[in-house]
Amino acid sequence: MTPENAPELSCRELVEVVTEYLEDALPAAERARFERHLVWCPPCRVYLEQMRQTLRLAGRLTEETLPRPGREALLRAFRDWKRGSGES
Amino acid sequence: MMGTEESGEVRALADDERVLRGLRAGDEAAFLALVDRHHGAMVRVARLLLAPGPAEEVVRNAWEEFVAMAPRLEIPPALRTWLFGGLVGCARRHAEREGLPLDLARSAPEPALPPSRFQPADGRYADNWAEPPRPWSAERLEEAGAVALERGLARLPAAERASFALREIAGFEPAEASGILGTSEAQHRALLHRARSKLREAIDEAMRAGGEGKP
Numbered sequence: 001m002t003p004e005n006a007p008e009l010s011c012r013e014l015v016e017v018v019t020e021y022l023e024d025a026l027p028a029a030e031r032a033r034f035e036r037h038l039v040w041c042p043p044c045r046v047y048l049e050q051m052r053q054t055l056r057l058a059g060r061l062t063e064e065t066l067p068r069p070g071r072e073a074l075l076r077a078f079r080d081w082k083r084g085s086g087e088s
Numbered sequence: 089m090m091g092t093e094e095s096g097e098v099r100a101l102a103d104d105e106r107v108l109r110g111l112r113a114g115d116e117a118a119f120l121a122l123v124d125r126h127h128g129a130m131v132r133v134a135r136l137l138l139a140p141g142p143a144e145e146v147v148r149n150a151w152e153e154f155v156a157m158a159p160r161l162e163i164p165p166a167l168r169t170w171l172f173g174g175l176v177g178c179a180r181r182h183a184e185r186e187g188l189p190l191d192l193a194r195s196a197p198e199p200a201l202p203p204s205r206f207q208p209a210d211g212r213y214a215d216n217w218a219e220p221p222r223p224w225s226a227e228r229l230e231e232a233g234a235v236a237l238e239r240g241l242a243r244l245p246a247a248e249r250a251s252f253a254l255r256e257i258a259g260f261e262p263a264e265a266s267g268i269l270g271t272s273e274a275q276h277r278a279l280l281h282r283a284r285s286k287l288r289e290a291i292d293e294a295m296r297a298g299g300e301g302k303p
Contacts, residue, residue, distance in 0.1 A: 012199075025277065
């Protein structure tokens with residue numbers, strides 16, 4: 001179907017393809033249809049922005065302080081392997 | 089052409105090879121640098137696959153397996169992908185031992201939002217918003233967003249949480265994430281979509297609750 005004769009995307013449809021849009025996985029014609037909908041639909045623009053805000057917030061979880069690696073225990077495992085491979 | 093991306097990939101591979109050479113030679117500094125680079129994200133992902141308690145143990149197991157295997161590898165796969173693949177394997181085995189096997193490929197299909205959020209399909213404004221989303225206050229998002237997101241994550245089915253963790257927390261590309269999880273890319277994207285939609289909704293709930301009583 002060409003973009004010209006494709007029916008307008010509904011809001012209900014838009015929220016179901018928003019991940020494909022953000023992941024850049026929509027075919028060009030579908031992408032154009034998505035963006036045409038956004039032009040006249042402020043609530044869907046709000047929805048899309050909230051999706052982006054959600055992902056930005058999730059990205060920040062990664063930067064949180066994380067527990068110390070317990071490097072000593074891991075280093076011991078590495079030393080055990082060294083010893084083992086030296087003997088074989 | 090995607091020249092810059094390619095050279096990034098080539099650089100990463102050269103980096104992996106250097107690390108593996110160091111490991112084979114028993115270089116402890118090379119090993120610790122690898123731990124420092126990946127351990128944090130591995131714990132974070134393991135906590136989302138399992139619970140905080142067993143996560144630490146499972147990550148340690150994954151490193152032990154890695155130490156036993158990696159130095160023997162002649163042609164290195166992408167090291168990071170391999171580390172997280174091992175981690176997911178360890179998490180699966182842990183869950184099986186506990187009698188609660190993880191299904192990381194499937195969750196119940198459901199719409200992104202409850203049907204009541206939209207106008208009925210036979211009405212004049214069919215499938216348009218019945219209850220349009222309202223913008224979030226930046227201040228309120230800063231205050232309460234992260235807690236709401238964590239709460240939302242805890243409520244997700246395991247498969248949705250796993251896809252979300254690998255894509256958004258560990259930052260894998262869809263092809264890598266689906267490889268690690270043993271799903272098709274389409275399955276992974278569907279799981280990711282349900283996860284993201286529910287998490288947005290969880291934050292939205294908190295934003296609306298906070299808005300009450302405020303001018």
